[in-house]
Amino acid sequence: MQNPYIPYPVVVDKITTEVDTKDIKTFRFKFINPEDEQKYAYIPGQFGELSIFGKGESPIGIASSPTQKGYVEFTVMKAGVVTSALHEMEEGEVMGLRGPLGNSWPLEYLEGKNIVIVGGGFAFTTLRSMINYALHEDNRKRFGDITVIYGARTPGLLLYKDELEAWSSRSDINMNVTVDKGDPSWKGREGFVPAVCKDVAPSKDNSVALICGPPIMIRFTLPVFFDLGFSKENIITSLEMRMKCGIGKCGRCNVGSKYVCKDGPVFSLAELDALTPEY
Amino acid sequence: MEKRLIKKDALAGIARKMTGDFAVWAPVKKEDNVLFAPLGPGDEPFFTYLNSKNAPKNVFFPHTETMMKYTRTPQGMVFSSEVNEAGQSVLFGVRPCDAHSFVVLDKLFDQEKYRDQYYIAKRQNTTVITLACVKPPYVTCFCTSVDGEPVSSEGADILLTDIGDEYLVEIVTEKGAKLAGYFGDTKADTQAEAKKAELAAKAKEAIKSKIPAHEVKPILDKNFDHPFWDTIHAKCLACGTCTYLCPTCHCFDISDEVIGSDGIRLRSWDSCMFPLFTKETSGHNPRPSQKERWRQRTMHKFKYYIDMFNTIGCVGCGRCVMYCPVNLDIRKVVEDISKL
Numbered sequence: 001m002q003n004p005y006i007p008y009p010v011v012v013d014k015i016t017t018e019v020d021t022k023d024i025k026t027f028r029f030k031f032i033n034p035e036d037e038q039k040y041a042y043i044p045g046q047f048g049e050l051s052i053f054g055k056g057e058s059p060i061g062i063a064s065s066p067t068q069k070g071y072v073e074f075t076v077m078k079a080g081v082v083t084s085a086l087h088e089m090e091e092g093e094v095m096g097l098r099g100p101l102g103n104s105w106p107l108e109y110l111e112g113k114n115i116v117i118v119g120g121g122f123a124f125t126t127l128r129s130m131i132n133y134a135l136h137e138d139n140r141k142r143f144g145d146i147t148v149i150y151g152a153r154t155p156g157l158l159l160y161k162d163e164l165e166a167w168s169s170r171s172d173i174n175m176n177v178t179v180d181k182g183d184p185s186w187k188g189r190e191g192f193v194p195a196v197c198k199d200v201a202p203s204k205d206n207s208v209a210l211i212c213g214p215p216i217m218i219r220f221t222l223p224v225f226f227d228l229g230f231s232k233e234n235i236i237t238s239l240e241m242r243m244k245c246g247i248g249k250c251g252r253c254n255v256g257s258k259y260v261c262k263d264g265p266v267f268s269l270a271e272l273d274a275l276t277p278e279y
Numbered sequence: 280m281e282k283r284l285i286k287k288d289a290l291a292g293i294a295r296k297m298t299g300d301f302a303v304w305a306p307v308k309k310e311d312n313v314l315f316a317p318l319g320p321g322d323e324p325f326f327t328y329l330n331s332k333n334a335p336k337n338v339f340f341p342h343t344e345t346m347m348k349y350t351r352t353p354q355g356m357v358f359s360s361e362v363n364e365a366g367q368s369v370l371f372g373v374r375p376c377d378a379h380s381f382v383v384l385d386k387l388f389d390q391e392k393y394r395d396q397y398y399i400a401k402r403q404n405t406t407v408i409t410l411a412c413v414k415p416p417y418v419t420c421f422c423t424s425v426d427g428e429p430v431s432s433e434g435a436d437i438l439l440t441d442i443g444d445e446y447l448v449e450i451v452t453e454k455g456a457k458l459a460g461y462f463g464d465t466k467a468d469t470q471a472e473a474k475k476a477e478l479a480a481k482a483k484e485a486i487k488s489k490i491p492a493h494e495v496k497p498i499l500d501k502n503f504d505h506p507f508w509d510t511i512h513a514k515c516l517a518c519g520t521c522t523y524l525c526p527t528c529h530c531f532d533i534s535d536e537v538i539g540s541d542g543i544r545l546r547s548w549d550s551c552m553f554p555l556f557t558k559e560t561s562g563h564n565p566r567p568s569q570k571e572r573w574r575q576r577t578m579h580k581f582k583y584y585i586d587m588f589n590t591i592g593c594v595g596c597g598r599c600v601m602y603c604p605v606n607l608d609i610r611k612v613v614e615d616i617s618k619l
Binding site: 007094096248252277 | 537557
């Protein structure tokens, strides 16, 4: 039986610097033992523990989609001990990966519904997984309209620029990319995410909003969705907490009686209302 | 349930005899303390002890434990081996509250989806021999308020009860039956059983410290933001003694250590009393002051653990009460909550 604390060995296959500040990179990992890829069957919205021997582990949302075979990707900001060490790594180096951990975006619930995806800044990674999953030819017909509202402070801080462009050229997804402040080369929309949400005004009918972003964005975006008539069951977000084990044992990421690592990280606002406001 | 009798002075000899076949953990005097420790050749088990200063959970969940080893290669550090050594052990002479704590901890470590194999391997390979509290050892004992009893086989494979000149030996589980041979072949008579029942009832009666542990659950459900929490923690030093001595506290940290070209990943006990426990890399801390930490500790024991596992996360051993350097008494806290 698999020991849940032992990482799968992976090799750093590809590193992409995502932003002009160079502190956010996407790491593509390949499993050293091919059978481990089967064991790492994941769903958009789940996370993994990136494991650098000698440094420790860091819980990070999975940025690739399970429809992308042969690898798994994580977009990581350089912040603490482990992520700083990760940013120093080079392609070809070996490290560890645990998981997949946590629940996921509620795929069954989303089936047949319109999906409104709202992301701010760096918190777009598991939403990207969801978008690529939903847009895949095997899955697209399972979902209704897909509307994306994604914002960053500046054009240089937008993640996945090539994909944003590719999605924009498709007719089966409504893309709304915005920046707080543009630059001379920016031809797109300017404005904060909550304002753009108000402007785009997605219909509440048969719709679910998946919202991830910095607390300030969430705070001003939620009233917009309440005004649009979205119920708390249909506004869904993903929490972050300090974690170690990732499997509900080490005791630090609980919000009330729920462990964010095991019972989350994805919760609807209705579910969060039932928990203690300690996150 | 098979029952036998042994002479009281035979007990230490039985424990020592077992050391030939198993690692035997027993209460031993170390400096001014009684601790559960592996019984060495010259060690004398101390079975007339009250209770050990440390909770014996460290037999299954050591303070510090190696989870895996890794080694340096040209490609960087790679995972080299997983450590899971668990020989056959006997935990000899634990008090009923501490044996109860294993049942509480099992619910966390041995879940259907995520099984903690470090804990489980040691737990499965260990036979628990409980030494009943015929005389409750401390005025701070409150096991009867948290689903325990001073003479109880909860969590035990074998239960020993001092009935005067002899110990009544009750084989509780099949695991216990495998060690029955060590306890001679004198069958217990009904007189011995009657004596035990009488002593058990008296012992239960003798636990005078009572807390409304069950009654506070619905109050805690509704009072996360009550002003009560604003002052309760005021004298707490955040030393973490309560959590380190607690038989049911299970929080741990995972860290890496590199020595030369090799390294280990280990886990060590951590505490919700510490600011760093929940502090995130961004600097944000969802439990920024001792107020939130005390609320967490209380809620975890008397609400969250019940929500998660339908069991109170406290066995009433009273260690946190006895050893808190500022006399912050969980019994008083629970009592006060019951009046909110």
